[in-house]
Amino acid sequence: MQRYKLNGPGPISRNLLVSVTATTACLLGMATLRTVSQEATPDRSPAPTSPSPGSQGSDFDASEGVDAFSQELAVLQKALSGNSATVLSPLGMPNDLNAFLNSPPTDIGRVTAYYSQLMATLNNLNPTNPYATTGPTKAQDIGAAEQGLRSLTVFGEDEMISRILLNHIQAVRGEHRSDKGRIGQIDREIAAREVEIRRKEWNLENEASPNLLNGELLGGKGGAAQTLAEILSLKERLRALVQERALLTTVRNPLRRRAQFQLFILELTSQQRYIHALIACGFYRYLSSDTTFDPQQLEEERNSLEAENREQNLDYQASLKEIQSSTSVIPNAVNASPLLGATPSDTGAGGSGPSGATSAASAQGDSLPRFNSITGLETFLTTKIMDSRRKRQSFDGMISGKRYGLAQALLIDLHSTARHQPELHTIPLEARHDVLNYGNKVRQLSEALSSLDYESIKALSAEAGEIDSMIGTVPLKAFAEKYPVQGRIWARQAELLSRSGKFREAEEMMKAALQVAPLDKEVQATLKNVQDDLLEKREALEKLKKIVKDGDYREAFDRADEFLPLVESDGDPDLEKDFDSLMNREKDVQASLEKSKALEHRGEHAAAWLEVTEVHETVEDDSRFVSRRTELSARSADFAKGYYSAKDFEEEGKDVIALAWYLNLLNEVPGSDVLNTRIEDLSRRVGRK
Amino acid sequence: MARNTGGAKGWAVVSTVVAAVSIGALGILLFQTKLDRYARLSEFPVESYLEGRGMWSGDFFRIVGKVENILHLNEEDGVLLVSVEMEETGRILPILVTPKENQAPLSRNQQLKMEVAVDQKDRINCLRYDKK
Numbered sequence: 105m106q107r108y109k110l111n112g113p114g115p116i117s118r119n120l121l122v123s124v125t126a127t128t129a130c131l132l133g134m135a136t137l138r139t140v141s142q143e144a145t146p147d148r149s150p151a152p153t154s155p156s157p158g159s160q161g162s163d164f165d166a167s168e169g170v171d172a173f174s175q176e177l178a179v180l181q182k183a184l185s186g187n188s189a190t191v192l193s194p195l196g197m198p199n200d201l202n203a204f205l206n207s208p209p210t211d212i213g214r215v216t217a218y219y220s221q222l223m224a225t226l227n228n229l230n231p232t233n234p235y236a237t238t239g240p241t242k243a244q245d246i247g248a249a250e251q252g253l254r255s256l257t258v259f260g261e262d263e264m265i266s267r268i269l270l271n272h273i274q275a276v277r278g279e280h281r282s283d284k285g286r287i288g289q290i291d292r293e294i295a296a297r298e299v300e301i302r303r304k305e306w307n308l309e310n311e312a313s314p315n316l317l318n319g320e321l322l323g324g325k326g327g328a329a330q331t332l333a334e335i336l337s338l339k340e341r342l343r344a345l346v347q348e349r350a351l352l353t354t355v356r357n358p359l360r361r362r363a364q365f366q367l368f369i370l371e372l373t374s375q376q377r378y379i380h381a382l383i384a385c386g387f388y389r390y391l392s393s394d395t396t397f398d399p400q401q402l403e404e405e406r407n408s409l410e411a412e413n414r415e416q417n418l419d420y421q422a423s424l425k426e427i428q429s430s431t432s433v434i435p436n437a438v439n440a441s442p443l444l445g446a447t448p449s450d451t452g453a454g455g456s457g458p459s460g461a462t463s464a465a466s467a468q469g470d471s472l473p474r475f476n477s478i479t480g481l482e483t484f485l486t487t488k489i490m491d492s493r494r495k496r497q498s499f500d501g502m503i504s505g506k507r508y509g510l511a512q513a514l515l516i517d518l519h520s521t522a523r524h525q526p527e528l529h530t531i532p533l534e535a536r537h538d539v540l541n542y543g544n545k546v547r548q549l550s551e552a553l554s555s556l557d558y559e560s561i562k563a564l565s566a567e568a569g570e571i572d573s574m575i576g577t578v579p580l581k582a583f584a585e586k587y588p589v590q591g592r593i594w595a596r597q598a599e600l601l602s603r604s605g606k607f608r609e610a611e612e613m614m615k616a617a618l619q620v621a622p623l624d625k626e627v628q629a630t631l632k633n634v635q636d637d638l639l640e641k642r643e644a645l646e647k648l649k650k651i652v653k654d655g656d657y658r659e660a661f662d663r664a665d666e667f668l669p670l671v672e673s674d675g676d677p678d679l680e681k682d683f684d685s686l687m688n689r690e691k692d693v694q695a696s697l698e699k700s701k702a703l704e705h706r707g708e709h710a711a712a713w714l715e716v717t718e719v720h721e722t723v724e725d726d727s728r729f730v731s732r733r734t735e736l737s738a739r740s741a742d743f744a745k746g747y748y749s750a751k752d753f754e755e756e757g758k759d760v761i762a763l764a765w766y767l768n769l770l771n772e773v774p775g776s777d778v779l780n781t782r783i784e785d786l787s788r789r790v791g792r793k
Numbered sequence: 794m795a796r797n798t799g800g801a802k803g804w805a806v807v808s809t810v811v812a813a814v815s816i817g818a819l820g821i822l823l824f825q826t827k828l829d830r831y832a833r834l835s836e837f838p839v840e841s842y843l844e845g846r847g848m849w850s851g852d853f854f855r856i857v858g859k860v861e862n863i864l865h866l867n868e869e870d871g872v873l874l875v876s877v878e879m880e881e882t883g884r885i886l887p888i889l890v891t892p893k894e895n896q897a898p899l900s901r902n903q904q905l906k907m908e909v910a911v912d913q914k915d916r917i918n919c920l921r922y923d924k925k
Contacts, residue, residue, distance in 0.1 A: 753845060760887060760915045761845050767861075767876050767885040768843075783864070790887065790916065791865030791874040 166594055166616035173587060173620050177553070180583055184550050187509040187575050201519045203333070204528075205540045212533050218259040219526035222379050225252030229386035234489045235379075246390055253383065261529075264344045265372070265380050269387070271351055272368055275361040276391045290349045297342045304335045350409060362392055363405045369481065370402075374472060376523040378485045378492070385482050395478035489525070492518065496527035503535045508542035508572045515539055542571050549580070557623050558584040591621025595630035602637040605669025610634055645670050652682045655722060661690035693723050700732055710743035711773045712736050717747065718778040743772055750782070759786050831855045831906045831923070839884045848911035856907040856917075857925060860899055861885060875899060877907070890919040897924070 207215075223235045229249035230236075250273070256266035308331045351364060365388055372381035389395055475481045495518050502511035518528045545568045552560035561584040565577035594617035601610035614634050621627045648667045651660050660667060660683060671683045696715055703712035713736040716729045723729065737744055750765035763786040770779040834855035842848055858879040864887060865874040873890045888909060890899060899905075904925040909917050 749843075758845060758915055760917070761843065763864075763887045764843055764885070767887060771885060787864035787874055787887070791867050791872065791889075 166613055169590065169594075170616050170619055173590070176583060180580060181550065181553060183576065183579070184546060184553065187546050187572075201516065204519070205536045207533070207536070212530075214259070215261055215529045218256070218261045219379075219530055221252060221256055221259070222383075223526065225249050225256065226379055226383050226386070228252055229383055229390075233382060234486055234493065244386075244390075246387075249383070249386070263341060264348070265377060268344060268348050268351070268368065269380065269384055271348055272361075272365045272384070273387050273391065275351060276358070276365050276388070287349060287352050290345050290352075294342060294345050294349070297338055297345070301335060301338050301342070304331055304338065307331050308335065347409065359401070360405065362388075362394070363398065363401045364409075366397055366478075367402055367405050367409070369478075370475070373481065373485065376488075376521070376525065378488050378522070378525060380524075382482060382485050382489075385478050385485070389478055397476055397478075488522065492522040492525045492527040495522070496531075499531070500535075503538060506572055507574050508539055509546070509574060511535075512539045512543055538571075542568075545571060546575070553580070555623070556587070556621065558588050558621070587620045588624045588627070591617045591624050591627045592630070593617075594620070595627045595634070598634045599630055599637075602634045602641075605673060607638060607641050607670075607673040608675065609673075611638065641670060641673075645674060648683070649679065652679060652686060655686065657686040657689040657693070657723070658726075660686040689720070689723060692720070693726055693728065697728055697732060700736070704736065708773070709736055709739040710769075711776065713740040713744060714747065714773055714776060714778060717744075743769060754782075754786070759789050762786060763790055831857075831908060834908055836881070837879070837886070837909060837917075839879060839882055839886065842886070842911070842915075842917075843884070845915075848915065849913045850911075852910070853920065854909050854911075856886070856888070856905075856909050857881070858905065858907075860901055860903045860905060862901065863899070873899060877905070880904075886917055888917045888919050890922065893921075896922065 226233050226249075227236055228245040231244060250270070253266045253270055256262050257264070257270070308328055311328045311331055365384070369381055369384045369388065372378075372384060473484065475484065495514055499511055499514045499518065502508070502514065515528075515531075518525075522528055545564060549561065549564040549568055552564055561580055565580040565584070568575050569577040594613050598610045598613035598617060601607075601613060614631050617627050617631060644666060648660075648670055651663075651667075664687065667683065671680050674680075696719060700712045700715040703709075703715060713733060716732040716736070717724075719726075719729060746765050746769050750762045750769065753759075753762035753765065763783065766779050766783045766786065770776060770783060773779060832855075834853055837854035837856045838848070856877060856879060858877045861876040861878045863873055863875050866872075867874075871892050873892065875888055875890055876885050877888050878885045888907065892898070899922075905922045906925050907922040908920045910920060911917055
């Protein structure tokens with residue numbers, strides 16, 4: 105038995121050369137087509153009554169080729185996903201990182217100025233800090249540092265951190281001044297932010313509702329996620345206000361104020377505000393000689409602040425969670441953001457103690473160590489800052505070397521480990537856009553690969569290759585060259601198989617062609633013809649089943665050339681058996697008619713009549729038999745009368761008289777099998793009585 | 794006178810001979826009739842039988858014909874079913890024959906005279922037969 109297997113493509117490593125692959129595929133296709141053409145030429149000779157051995161099972165097997173295609177596709181997708189985080193999901197990068205990459209140039213300028221001021225403040229406070237530019241000879245200048253801290257409060261990027269830090273410094277110093285004005289201002293700001301949060305939550309609820317006109321979301325694709333991020337940002341500010349108010353209203357106990365200051369420093373560390381934390385450490389060291397942490401006191405202060413925050417924020421958290429649970433449309437990537445859905449204690453905002461800081465850091469995948477003193481904390485902060493600087497240097501090198509895939513991965517890492525560091529926020533606009541464009545390009549390429557849009561794969565591979573030489577576009581191009589050709593070959597084979605009546609094999613080949621090249625115009629056009637053929641085949645099959653059910657042996661025989669391939673390809677043993685039975689019945693009818701004519705020709709009219717009379721009950725009313733009996737009845741009337749008499753007596757149970765009749769009829773048609781059989785049966789019955 | 798006597802004698806001789814012949818012939822006829830016991834039986838009404846009219850009456854019939862074939866032998870009681878072609882009509886009838894010790898066995902193409910009766914199941918039973 106010949107088997108027609110399509111040679112599946114080999115591993116991707118063996119098919120790197122586009123031209124070689126395409127040529128091989130063409131040659132393979134031509135050779136296979138020739139073979140199939142020879143085999144698939146319709147046979148015009150009378151169809152065999154039994155199915156050919158080759159028609160059983162699937163000889164035209166494209167499964168190996170399809171398996172190889174699937175493996176190759178999986179390898180390419182895996183390789184592509186390794187090139188960019190955005191391949192896995194359009195929102196593969198955290199939402200705020202996307203916003204960061206899309207920042208307008210004016211924002212970048214302002215952020216750069218802010219961080220310059222921040223580093224200058226640190227430099228005044230601690231001349232040996234990692235950002236020091238003036239050398240170790242510079243003296244500490246507390247006044248300039250405090251002034252620098254005040255100037256930071258005007259930046260929006262500071263998010264009131266410096267102002268709170270100043271409040272802590274004043275509190276620890278024990279400066280007596282009236283906080284009434286500030287508390288009043290904080291109350292007004294809290295009220296305003298609460299209103300704004302409520303408004304945005306209402307917006308979020310509506311943005312997540314479906315648009316009845318187009319079925320999309322009212323807020324658009326990223327609308328809900330964006331609003332959610334804004335709500336969380338507002339909540340962070342609100343939390344800071346609540347914390348500041350708590351600080352101002354705390355009883356003026358020096359020990360408690362120092363503990364609160366320590367909690368604040370730990371919170372800054374957990375929020376990855378390493379420079380702020382270093383500045384705070386510098387002020388604390390200047391204000392207090394006791395630089396050790398008292399875990400018990402810190403825990404008490406943490407619980408106290410947490411309770412206050414919970415009281416203020418409980419309603420917002422509950423409503424936010426309710427919205428989140430009802431809006432499943434919010435992308436996972438946004439939910440995965442460390443800020444989203446976190447309670448104040450989760451982010452370390454309300455819980456500034458060591459345990460709170462640790463839990464916050466754990467949420468970000470990086471747990472904080474336990475600190476015993478300010479010195480230990482400063483060492484940790486310095487290490488973190490050095491790490492950030494090293495990563496930034498690597499990032500800059502990757503950008504200049506056009507290795508955007510690696511740069512993107514490093515950027516994501518930087519975003520998760522140094523969220524508020526200048527190393528991240530001072531990345532130039534061009535570099536951000538390069539990373540963004542690269543991510544988009546690779547994502548488009550991945551989408552084209554998923555949808556098997558080979559033309560797009562070729563075009564995007566060329567573009568992505570120009571952007572980043574590390575992406576390895578040669579296998580992609582080879583893949584995009586090879587499989588449209590393979591799909592056309594299989595589609596053509598499906599067409600040939602369909603024409604030769606091998607419908608099941610044609611369907612398999614058609615599926616294979618569609619699987620490897622669903623968007624190819626030539627494949628689609630060819631498969632349309634195949635589908636038309638298969639549709640006709642289905643109609644014919646329905647007709648055949650009806651004919652078999654009705655027992656219409658005459659039509660079955662007349663359309664045998666048409667029906668036999670259907671019976672063979674359908675593979676239903678019952679249908680095949682019934683169809684064979686019909687064919688044999690018609691053959692018997694035709695044989696009886698021919699024999700009757702021959703007997704008539706020899707003058708044996710009774711025998712001729714008997715030949716078309718004594719037939720199977722399923723064909724006795726056949727119009728050809730009826731007509732023939734009518735023709736012969738005039739010349740064999742006595743015989744016919746005797747025959748019917750015999751039949752009647754036999755039916756009445758008068759076996760002896762029936763036997764007498766058959767004996768006399770046999771005298772007229774000697775050697776008749778029918779009569780002899782009846783005589784034998786009846787003789788046995790009569791003789792036994 | 795003498796001529797009259799001679800004439801009378803002649804008439805007497807002739808009459809005697811005629812009477813003797815007649816008596817002899819009559820005797821022979823009576824003897825033969827007495828020997829052929831089938832002759833007194835009615836011919837089997839084959840057409841009536843084939844038309845299925847009720848034949849069961851206790852009457853006996855004569856069938857003269859040739860054994861065409863032995864259709865069946867019942868091994869339990871040795872009853873034969875034979876087909877007999879009737880001499881006069883050419884019709885063929887199936888007849889059950891029970892073998893008897895003092896009767897010669899049947900064989901194909903044997904010419905027979907039979908005394909038959911039809912039972913309530915329309916079977917034609919041969920009561921006795923002789924070679925023709």
